[in-house]
Amino acid sequence: MLVPLFLLLPMDLSFADDELIAVSEAPRGSCTGARAGVLVVDCGTREVRQRMSVSDSRINCCDAAGGLVCLGGSDSKVRLLRRAEAPDGRGGTCGEDGAGYQEVWTHQCLSEVNDLRLAREGAVVTVRTGPDRCPAGMDLIPLDRPDALVSFQGGCSATMGKYIHALDGFEEGCSLSSVICAGEDAFTSAFSVMLFDFRRQSPGVVDLPVAALGQPPTSTVWPLRAGASHLAYAGMGRRGAGGGIAVVDFRYPTTSSGMQVCFPGELDDFRCFGGSLYAACTARGARGTEASVFRCSPSGPRELELLSSVVGAWPLSSSGQGALEDLKVLTVSQRGFALSCGEHLLLGSVAEAGRPGRLPPASSGGASPLPLRPGS
Secondary structure, eight states, X not given: OOOOOTTOEEEEEEEETTEEEEEEEOOSSOSSOOOEEEEEEETTTOOEEEEXXXXXXXXXXXXXXXXXXXXXXTTSEEEEEEEEOOTTSOOOSTTSTTOEEEEEEEEEOSSEEEEEEEETTTEEEEEEEOTTSOEEEEEEEESSOGGGOEEEETTSGGGTTEEEEEEEEOTTOOBTTBEEEEEEETTTOOEEEEEEOTTSSSOEEEEEEOOOTTSOTTOOEEEEEEOSTTEEEEEESSTTSOOOEEEEETTSSSOBOOOOOOOSSEEEEEEEETTEEEEEEEEEETTEXXXXXXXXXXXXXXXXXXXXXXXXXXXXXXXXXXGGGGOEEEEXXXXXXXXXXXXXXXXXXXXXXXXXSOOOTTOOXXXXXXXXXXXX
Protein backbone atom coordinates (compact mmCIF):
# COMPACT_ATOMS: atom_id res chain seq x y z
CA MET A 1 0.00 0.00 0.00
CA LEU A 2 1.27 3.46 -0.88
CA VAL A 3 1.91 5.82 2.01
CA PRO A 4 1.28 9.60 1.68
CA LEU A 5 4.24 11.90 2.19
CA PHE A 6 2.39 14.31 4.46
CA LEU A 7 2.59 17.30 2.11
CA LEU A 8 6.25 16.67 1.23
CA LEU A 9 6.87 16.95 -2.51
CA PRO A 10 10.33 15.72 -3.54
CA MET A 11 11.93 18.10 -6.06
CA ASP A 12 15.25 16.33 -6.67
CA LEU A 13 17.13 13.17 -5.72
CA SER A 14 20.81 12.26 -5.53
CA PHE A 15 22.71 9.17 -4.41
CA ALA A 16 25.62 9.64 -1.99
CA ASP A 17 27.47 6.36 -1.43
CA ASP A 18 25.00 4.24 0.58
CA GLU A 19 22.50 7.07 1.06
CA LEU A 20 19.79 8.72 -0.95
CA ILE A 21 19.36 12.49 -0.61
CA ALA A 22 15.89 13.90 -1.28
CA VAL A 23 15.03 17.60 -1.22
CA SER A 24 11.53 19.01 -1.09
CA GLU A 25 9.18 21.87 -1.69
CA ALA A 26 7.87 23.79 1.31
CA PRO A 27 4.25 22.71 1.86
CA ARG A 28 1.76 25.41 0.93
CA GLY A 29 -1.38 26.08 2.91
CA SER A 30 -0.06 24.04 5.82
CA CYS A 31 -0.75 25.04 9.42
CA THR A 32 2.00 22.79 10.77
CA GLY A 33 4.86 25.20 10.10
CA ALA A 34 6.59 22.57 7.96
CA ARG A 35 9.48 23.81 5.84
CA ALA A 36 11.35 22.60 2.79
CA GLY A 37 14.06 20.24 3.81
CA VAL A 38 16.48 17.40 3.22
CA LEU A 39 15.79 13.73 3.82
CA VAL A 40 18.63 11.18 4.06
CA VAL A 41 17.64 7.57 3.44
CA ASP A 42 19.76 4.47 4.08
CA CYS A 43 19.80 2.55 0.79
CA GLY A 44 20.38 -0.76 2.57
CA THR A 45 17.78 -0.65 5.32
CA ARG A 46 15.60 1.94 3.52
CA GLU A 47 15.19 3.73 6.81
CA VAL A 48 15.34 7.49 7.24
CA ARG A 49 18.70 8.45 8.76
CA GLN A 50 18.18 12.17 8.99
CA ARG A 51 15.67 14.96 8.40
CA MET A 52 16.68 18.60 8.15
CA SER A 53 14.46 21.66 7.88
CA VAL A 54 16.21 24.08 5.57
CA SER A 55 14.05 26.83 4.11
CA ASP A 56 10.61 28.40 3.90
CA SER A 57 11.03 28.26 0.11
CA ARG A 58 11.29 25.39 -2.33
CA ILE A 59 14.58 23.49 -2.63
CA ASN A 60 14.86 22.98 -6.40
CA CYS A 61 17.99 20.89 -6.79
CA CYS A 62 20.70 18.92 -5.04
CA ASP A 63 23.95 17.14 -5.81
CA ALA A 64 26.10 14.91 -3.61
CA ALA A 65 29.75 13.83 -3.80
CA GLY A 66 32.59 13.05 -1.41
CA GLY A 67 30.62 13.52 1.80
CA LEU A 68 29.22 16.84 0.62
CA VAL A 69 25.70 17.80 -0.41
CA CYS A 70 24.92 21.05 -2.23
CA LEU A 71 21.41 22.52 -2.38
CA GLY A 72 19.90 25.25 -4.54
CA GLY A 73 16.56 26.89 -3.83
CA SER A 74 13.95 29.39 -4.86
CA ASP A 75 15.13 31.57 -1.98
CA SER A 76 18.18 32.33 -4.20
CA LYS A 77 20.50 30.51 -1.83
CA VAL A 78 23.13 27.81 -2.34
CA ARG A 79 23.79 25.70 0.75
CA LEU A 80 26.70 23.34 1.38
CA LEU A 81 26.27 20.43 3.81
CA ARG A 82 29.06 18.20 5.08
CA ARG A 83 28.76 14.68 6.46
CA ALA A 84 29.79 14.28 10.11
CA GLU A 85 30.10 10.87 11.76
CA ALA A 86 28.98 9.98 15.26
CA PRO A 87 31.71 9.06 17.76
CA ASP A 88 30.94 5.37 17.24
CA GLY A 89 31.30 5.79 13.46
CA ARG A 90 27.61 5.29 12.78
CA GLY A 91 25.25 7.75 11.18
CA GLY A 92 22.32 9.00 13.21
CA THR A 93 19.26 11.15 13.03
CA CYS A 94 19.52 14.91 12.92
CA GLY A 95 21.17 16.18 16.06
CA GLU A 96 22.01 12.74 17.46
CA ASP A 97 25.57 12.93 18.83
CA GLY A 98 26.46 15.40 16.10
CA ALA A 99 26.00 12.76 13.40
CA GLY A 100 24.61 13.33 9.91
CA TYR A 101 24.88 16.27 7.55
CA GLN A 102 25.54 19.72 8.92
CA GLU A 103 25.38 23.05 7.11
CA VAL A 104 28.82 24.50 6.35
CA TRP A 105 27.85 27.71 4.59
CA THR A 106 25.02 29.47 2.79
CA HIS A 107 25.57 31.82 -0.14
CA GLN A 108 23.01 34.35 -1.36
CA CYS A 109 22.83 34.43 -5.17
CA LEU A 110 21.36 37.09 -7.43
CA SER A 111 18.29 35.03 -8.28
CA GLU A 112 16.63 31.64 -7.83
CA VAL A 113 18.88 28.58 -8.20
CA ASN A 114 17.27 26.02 -10.49
CA ASP A 115 20.06 23.50 -11.13
CA LEU A 116 23.58 22.76 -9.88
CA ARG A 117 26.45 20.25 -9.91
CA LEU A 118 29.38 19.67 -7.58
CA ALA A 119 32.66 19.53 -9.50
CA ARG A 120 35.59 17.45 -8.31
CA GLU A 121 37.85 20.52 -8.43
CA GLY A 122 36.13 21.89 -5.33
CA ALA A 123 33.47 24.14 -6.84
CA VAL A 124 29.77 24.15 -7.57
CA VAL A 125 28.29 25.27 -10.90
CA THR A 126 24.77 26.67 -10.76
CA VAL A 127 22.02 27.70 -13.17
CA ARG A 128 19.91 30.64 -12.02
CA THR A 129 16.44 31.73 -13.11
CA GLY A 130 14.39 34.88 -12.70
CA PRO A 131 11.06 35.30 -10.91
CA ASP A 132 9.27 34.17 -14.08
CA ARG A 133 11.38 30.97 -14.19
CA CYS A 134 13.23 32.23 -17.27
CA PRO A 135 16.98 31.48 -17.30
CA ALA A 136 19.01 34.34 -15.82
CA GLY A 137 22.63 33.17 -15.68
CA MET A 138 25.24 30.84 -14.20
CA ASP A 139 27.55 31.00 -11.18
CA LEU A 140 30.85 29.24 -10.52
CA ILE A 141 31.24 29.10 -6.72
CA PRO A 142 34.48 27.85 -5.06
CA LEU A 143 33.61 25.71 -2.05
CA ASP A 144 36.39 27.16 0.10
CA ARG A 145 35.59 30.78 -0.83
CA PRO A 146 31.96 31.15 -1.92
CA ASP A 147 32.32 34.94 -1.91
CA ALA A 148 34.85 34.61 -4.77
CA LEU A 149 32.23 33.35 -7.23
CA VAL A 150 32.27 34.14 -10.95
CA SER A 151 28.93 34.97 -12.60
CA PHE A 152 27.92 34.65 -16.25
CA GLN A 153 24.78 36.47 -17.30
CA GLY A 154 22.41 34.71 -19.66
CA GLY A 155 22.92 35.51 -23.32
CA CYS A 156 26.43 36.91 -22.85
CA SER A 157 29.40 36.15 -25.09
CA ALA A 158 30.93 33.83 -22.47
CA THR A 159 27.92 31.51 -22.88
CA MET A 160 28.04 31.88 -26.69
CA GLY A 161 24.92 34.06 -26.64
CA LYS A 162 22.80 31.37 -25.01
CA TYR A 163 20.51 31.30 -22.00
CA ILE A 164 21.29 28.17 -19.97
CA HIS A 165 18.38 26.02 -18.78
CA ALA A 166 20.09 22.96 -17.27
CA LEU A 167 23.47 21.31 -16.77
CA ASP A 168 25.01 17.93 -15.96
CA GLY A 169 28.34 16.17 -15.51
CA PHE A 170 29.56 12.98 -17.19
CA GLU A 171 29.21 9.61 -15.47
CA GLU A 172 32.92 9.50 -14.60
CA GLY A 173 32.40 12.52 -12.36
CA CYS A 174 31.58 16.17 -12.91
CA SER A 175 34.63 18.26 -13.83
CA LEU A 176 34.94 21.98 -14.48
CA SER A 177 36.60 21.07 -17.79
CA SER A 178 33.53 19.27 -19.14
CA VAL A 179 30.06 20.41 -18.08
CA ILE A 180 27.19 19.93 -20.51
CA CYS A 181 24.37 22.47 -20.72
CA ALA A 182 21.07 23.00 -22.48
CA GLY A 183 21.15 26.42 -24.10
CA GLU A 184 18.54 28.60 -25.79
CA ASP A 185 19.52 31.19 -28.39
CA ALA A 186 18.73 34.71 -27.19
CA PHE A 187 17.36 35.75 -30.60
CA THR A 188 15.99 32.65 -32.34
CA SER A 189 14.96 30.58 -29.27
CA ALA A 190 16.61 27.55 -30.92
CA PHE A 191 17.92 24.99 -28.44
CA SER A 192 21.41 23.54 -28.32
CA VAL A 193 23.39 21.03 -26.30
CA MET A 194 26.61 22.69 -25.23
CA LEU A 195 29.96 21.77 -23.71
CA PHE A 196 31.52 24.16 -21.19
CA ASP A 197 35.08 24.37 -19.84
CA PHE A 198 35.06 26.61 -16.77
CA ARG A 199 38.85 26.79 -16.67
CA ARG A 200 38.52 29.29 -19.52
CA GLN A 201 37.49 32.93 -19.24
CA SER A 202 34.79 32.22 -21.83
CA PRO A 203 33.69 28.71 -20.84
CA GLY A 204 31.43 27.90 -23.81
CA VAL A 205 33.44 25.75 -26.25
CA VAL A 206 30.97 23.59 -28.24
CA ASP A 207 27.46 24.48 -29.35
CA LEU A 208 25.47 21.79 -31.18
CA PRO A 209 21.89 22.64 -32.21
CA VAL A 210 19.41 19.82 -31.69
CA ALA A 211 15.85 19.27 -32.83
CA ALA A 212 13.57 16.27 -32.70
CA LEU A 213 12.59 14.66 -35.97
CA GLY A 214 9.65 16.55 -37.43
CA GLN A 215 9.81 19.27 -34.78
CA PRO A 216 11.06 22.87 -35.04
CA PRO A 217 14.46 23.84 -33.58
CA THR A 218 12.64 25.68 -30.79
CA SER A 219 11.60 22.35 -29.23
CA THR A 220 12.57 22.39 -25.56
CA VAL A 221 15.52 20.24 -24.52
CA TRP A 222 14.38 18.45 -21.36
CA PRO A 223 15.70 16.50 -19.58
CA LEU A 224 19.39 16.85 -20.40
CA ARG A 225 21.53 13.98 -19.13
CA ALA A 226 25.22 13.18 -19.51
CA GLY A 227 26.33 9.63 -20.15
CA ALA A 228 29.89 8.37 -20.42
CA SER A 229 32.47 10.95 -21.54
CA HIS A 230 31.64 12.71 -24.80
CA LEU A 231 28.00 11.51 -24.84
CA ALA A 232 24.92 13.50 -23.89
CA TYR A 233 21.23 12.68 -24.21
CA ALA A 234 18.57 15.31 -24.78
CA GLY A 235 14.88 14.71 -24.30
CA MET A 236 12.96 16.49 -27.04
CA GLY A 237 9.54 18.07 -26.62
CA ARG A 238 7.72 19.66 -23.74
CA ARG A 239 7.85 18.35 -20.17
CA GLY A 240 5.53 15.44 -19.54
CA ALA A 241 4.96 14.72 -23.23
CA GLY A 242 6.07 11.79 -25.30
CA GLY A 243 9.08 12.27 -27.50
CA GLY A 244 12.42 10.96 -28.66
CA ILE A 245 15.86 11.25 -27.18
CA ALA A 246 18.57 12.90 -29.26
CA VAL A 247 22.13 11.64 -28.89
CA VAL A 248 25.01 14.13 -28.87
CA ASP A 249 28.62 13.00 -29.26
CA PHE A 250 30.96 15.92 -28.66
CA ARG A 251 33.77 14.18 -30.55
CA TYR A 252 31.98 14.94 -33.82
CA PRO A 253 30.91 18.30 -35.27
CA THR A 254 27.30 17.30 -35.92
CA THR A 255 24.57 15.71 -33.87
CA SER A 256 22.67 12.54 -34.54
CA SER A 257 19.01 13.02 -33.76
CA GLY A 258 17.99 9.77 -35.44
CA MET A 259 17.64 7.95 -32.18
CA GLN A 260 13.97 7.91 -31.29
CA VAL A 261 13.18 5.57 -28.42
CA CYS A 262 9.46 5.38 -27.88
CA PHE A 263 8.19 4.72 -24.38
CA PRO A 264 4.68 3.77 -23.29
CA GLY A 265 2.90 6.76 -21.81
CA GLU A 266 4.52 10.09 -21.04
CA LEU A 267 8.29 10.42 -20.65
CA ASP A 268 8.73 12.08 -17.24
CA ASP A 269 12.45 11.71 -16.62
CA PHE A 270 15.41 9.61 -17.68
CA ARG A 271 18.94 8.90 -16.53
CA CYS A 272 22.08 7.35 -17.94
CA PHE A 273 23.96 4.68 -16.02
CA GLY A 274 26.35 1.93 -17.05
CA GLY A 275 25.78 2.45 -20.77
CA SER A 276 21.99 2.18 -20.47
CA LEU A 277 19.12 4.62 -20.46
CA TYR A 278 16.59 4.39 -17.63
CA ALA A 279 13.30 6.17 -18.29
CA ALA A 280 10.40 6.94 -15.94
CA CYS A 281 7.06 6.96 -17.73
CA THR A 282 3.49 7.63 -16.67
CA ALA A 283 0.29 6.05 -17.94
CA ARG A 284 -3.17 6.95 -16.65
CA GLY A 285 -5.88 4.37 -16.52
CA ALA A 286 -8.86 3.12 -14.57
CA ARG A 287 -6.67 2.23 -11.58
CA GLY A 288 -5.14 5.70 -11.37
CA THR A 289 -1.71 6.88 -12.45
CA GLU A 290 0.79 4.13 -13.14
CA ALA A 291 4.51 5.00 -13.00
CA SER A 292 7.00 2.62 -14.58
CA VAL A 293 10.72 2.54 -15.25
CA PHE A 294 12.14 1.11 -18.45
CA ARG A 295 15.68 0.35 -19.50
CA CYS A 296 17.26 0.19 -22.94
CA SER A 297 20.75 0.15 -24.41
CA PRO A 298 21.43 2.99 -26.89
CA SER A 299 24.42 1.12 -28.38
CA GLY A 300 22.61 -2.21 -28.79
CA PRO A 301 19.15 -3.47 -29.68
CA ARG A 302 16.71 -0.82 -28.54
CA GLU A 303 14.25 -3.18 -26.96
CA LEU A 304 12.57 -1.77 -23.90
CA GLU A 305 12.91 -3.74 -20.71
CA LEU A 306 10.43 -3.08 -17.95
CA LEU A 307 12.12 -3.19 -14.55
CA SER A 308 9.80 -5.20 -12.36
CA SER A 309 10.91 -3.31 -9.25
CA VAL A 310 9.27 -0.03 -10.27
CA VAL A 311 5.68 -0.59 -11.26
CA GLY A 312 2.68 0.70 -9.33
CA ALA A 313 -0.72 2.30 -9.53
CA TRP A 314 -0.42 5.87 -8.22
CA PRO A 315 -3.36 7.81 -6.80
CA LEU A 316 -3.63 11.46 -7.61
CA SER A 317 -2.02 13.86 -5.17
CA SER A 318 -4.31 15.32 -2.53
CA SER A 319 -1.93 17.94 -1.16
CA GLY A 320 -3.12 20.80 -3.33
CA GLN A 321 0.43 21.51 -4.43
CA GLY A 322 -0.74 22.59 -7.89
CA ALA A 323 1.05 21.84 -11.15
CA LEU A 324 4.14 20.46 -9.38
CA GLU A 325 2.19 17.53 -7.95
CA ASP A 326 2.85 15.59 -11.18
CA LEU A 327 6.62 16.06 -10.92
CA LYS A 328 8.49 12.75 -11.10
CA VAL A 329 12.22 12.50 -10.52
CA LEU A 330 14.33 9.44 -11.31
CA THR A 331 17.89 8.74 -10.23
CA VAL A 332 20.02 5.62 -10.74
CA SER A 333 23.34 4.41 -9.37
CA GLN A 334 25.10 1.16 -8.48
CA ARG A 335 22.96 1.22 -5.34
CA GLY A 336 19.78 0.91 -7.36
CA PHE A 337 17.06 3.32 -8.37
CA ALA A 338 14.92 5.93 -6.68
CA LEU A 339 11.73 7.33 -8.17
CA SER A 340 9.65 10.10 -6.67
CA CYS A 341 6.10 10.38 -7.87
CA GLY A 342 3.88 13.04 -6.37
CA GLU A 343 3.67 12.26 -2.67
CA HIS A 344 5.40 8.87 -2.90
CA LEU A 345 8.90 7.49 -3.20
CA LEU A 346 9.98 4.03 -4.34
CA LEU A 347 13.41 2.47 -3.88
CA GLY A 348 14.58 -0.68 -5.63
CA SER A 349 17.40 -2.56 -7.30
CA VAL A 350 18.42 -2.40 -10.96
CA ALA A 351 20.84 -5.34 -10.80
CA GLU A 352 18.13 -7.77 -11.85
CA ALA A 353 15.59 -6.60 -14.40
CA GLY A 354 12.39 -8.28 -15.45
CA ARG A 355 11.90 -9.59 -18.96
CA PRO A 356 10.38 -7.20 -21.53
CA GLY A 357 6.66 -6.78 -21.05
CA ARG A 358 4.22 -5.01 -18.77
CA LEU A 359 3.49 -6.31 -15.29
CA PRO A 360 0.03 -6.33 -13.73
CA PRO A 361 -0.78 -2.85 -12.36
CA ALA A 362 -1.17 -4.17 -8.82
CA SER A 363 2.38 -5.54 -8.69
CA SER A 364 5.11 -3.53 -7.00
CA GLY A 365 7.82 -5.91 -8.21
CA GLY A 366 9.79 -5.73 -4.98
CA ALA A 367 9.93 -1.96 -4.73
CA SER A 368 9.26 -0.54 -1.29
CA PRO A 369 7.10 2.54 -0.73
CA LEU A 370 8.80 4.85 1.75
CA PRO A 371 6.90 7.35 3.87
CA LEU A 372 8.52 10.78 3.81
CA ARG A 373 7.65 13.60 6.18
CA PRO A 374 8.80 17.20 6.19
CA GLY A 375 11.44 18.15 8.72
CA SER A 376 10.29 19.56 11.99
